[in-house]
Amino acid sequence: MNKRVAQKQANRVVREQLTAERRRTRTLWITIGAALVLLVAGIVGWGVYKSQQPETFAAPAGVTDVGGDKAGLTVAGGGSVPVEVYLDFLCPHCRDFEASTSDTLNQLAAQNKIHLVWHTLGFLDSASAPPGYSTRAANAAACASDGGKLAQYGAALFANQPAEGGPGLTDDQLVDLGGPVGLNAPSFAQCVRNGTYEPWVANVNAEAAQRNVNSTPTVYVDGKLLDNPTADNIRAAVSAAS
Amino acid sequence: MRGIWPWLATVARLVLGTVWVVAGASKVGDLAASGRAVNAYRLLPYDAATFLGAVLPFLEITLGALLILGLATRLAAVVSAVLLAAFIIGIASAWIRGLRIDCGCFGGGGDLAAGQRPQYLSATIRDIVLFALAGYLAVFPRTRISLDASILDGGRDR
Numbered sequence: 001m002n003k004r005v006a007q008k009q010a011n012r013v014v015r016e017q018l019t020a021e022r023r024r025t026r027t028l029w030i031t032i033g034a035a036l037v038l039l040v041a042g043i044v045g046w047g048v049y050k051s052q053q054p055e056t057f058a059a060p061a062g063v064t065d066v067g068g069d070k071a072g073l074t075v076a077g078g079g080s081v082p083v084e085v086y087l088d089f090l091c092p093h094c095r096d097f098e099a100s101t102s103d104t105l106n107q108l109a110a111q112n113k114i115h116l117v118w119h120t121l122g123f124l125d126s127a128s129a130p131p132g133y134s135t136r137a138a139n140a141a142a143c144a145s146d147g148g149k150l151a152q153y154g155a156a157l158f159a160n161q162p163a164e165g166g167p168g169l170t171d172d173q174l175v176d177l178g179g180p181v182g183l184n185a186p187s188f189a190q191c192v193r194n195g196t197y198e199p200w201v202a203n204v205n206a207e208a209a210q211r212n213v214n215s216t217p218t219v220y221v222d223g224k225l226l227d228n229p230t231a232d233n234i235r236a237a238v239s240a241a242s
Numbered sequence: 243m244r245g246i247w248p249w250l251a252t253v254a255r256l257v258l259g260t261v262w263v264v265a266g267a268s269k270v271g272d273l274a275a276s277g278r279a280v281n282a283y284r285l286l287p288y289d290a291a292t293f294l295g296a297v298l299p300f301l302e303i304t305l306g307a308l309l310i311l312g313l314a315t316r317l318a319a320v321v322s323a324v325l326l327a328a329f330i331i332g333i334a335s336a337w338i339r340g341l342r343i344d345c346g347c348f349g350g351g352g353d354l355a356a357g358q359r360p361q362y363l364s365a366t367i368r369d370i371v372l373f374a375l376a377g378y379l380a381v382f383p384r385t386r387i388s389l390d391a392s393i394l395d396g397g398r399d400r
Binding site: 023026027030031033034035037038041042044045046048049050052053093123125126131202205206209210212214215 | 271272274275277281284288292293295297298300301303304305308313314316317318321343350351352353354355390393394
């Protein structure tokens with residue numbers, strides 16, 4: 001073989017090896033860089049979540065530790081059997097539940113047979129546009145608890161329940177709903193507009209999730225989950241517990 | 243790899259990347275809800291579930307961006323396959339245990355209300371198809387119109 005041809009071939013082999021080597025090095029660095037980016041993305045996610053979780057929060061007047069640390073609001077009744085309702089003011093099934101059981105629950109509370117507790121959740125925040133109606137409504141209910149009108153105001157929220165996917169009631173509308181039930185004080189309007197208890201609602205959400213409550217309405221009677229919470233079943237469970 | 247295959251791999255890359263971005267974006271607005279969706283599988287302790295719920299949306303969006311750009315495709319495909327395998331196991335286990343939950347794949351999540359039917363079969367099939375795409379890209383990561391190609395081939399000394 002011609003010496004020059006052989007030399008040329010050898011040069012080409014070396015060049016190709018160098019190119020392949022460079023590719024490997026670059027691929028390695030790209031991979032390491034991308035792995036770091038993924039790691040940072042995860043850390044950012046955790047940081048954002050942490051920054052969204054309030055460490056301290058103001059709790060409304062009617063707060064109770066039934067079902068978790070500052071996890072609910074006393075609605076009515078001083079009875080010994082706690083009846084806990086997990087609800088979301090945007091949830092249509094919760095409205096139906098309220099319509100079909102409120103007479104029974106109010107009666108049992110008036111007879112002091114039960115201690116009626118609402119866990120006012122913001123689970124459906126993403127079901128309104130813009131998001132967040134559930135939490136705003138739950139905050140307004142907490143404000144109503146300060147004014148001593150939680151049961152009446154909650155009923156008004158359900159009676160005026162907006163459709164899922166819409167904007168929900170405005171803060172002004174939430175304030176106006178208080179008027180007919182006797183929530184006329186400027187402090188109520190201020191509480192609704194400032195979202196005073198929204199950090200507390202986040203606490204209610206977290207306490208509920210820790211108890212594996214993942215949907216609404218969910219009912220606990222005397223600390224036990226009631227599978228099919230009809231008015232009759234609630235009455236029966238209360239009798240069994242008292 | 244010649245002919246049509248690198249183009250099909252490009253399509254696989256873009257499909258997988260788009261699904262990740264959409265899935266991540268649907269959850270990123272409510273990280274607490276994302277944590278509750280993970281918790282609803284009842285597989286992890288609450289704190290671990292909230293951690294995963296907060297981390298996943300950001301991870302998904304970043305993975306999607308890498309795949310759409312075609313950067314570090316093999317790594318992104320391997321991580322995708324691992325995540326999808328975990329999702330498939332999670333959904334299958336919820337199914338087997340008779341839980342009635344929303345998979346929370348694209349936001350939402352949690353127990354279903356009475357009368358709602360779980361969509362385990364369609365979610366499983368979808369994740370298996372995506373897993374296959376990820377697996378293919380992990381084995382053949384060289385695709386057309388990718389940053390990988392322009393960095394590795396475009397920057398070559400001539």
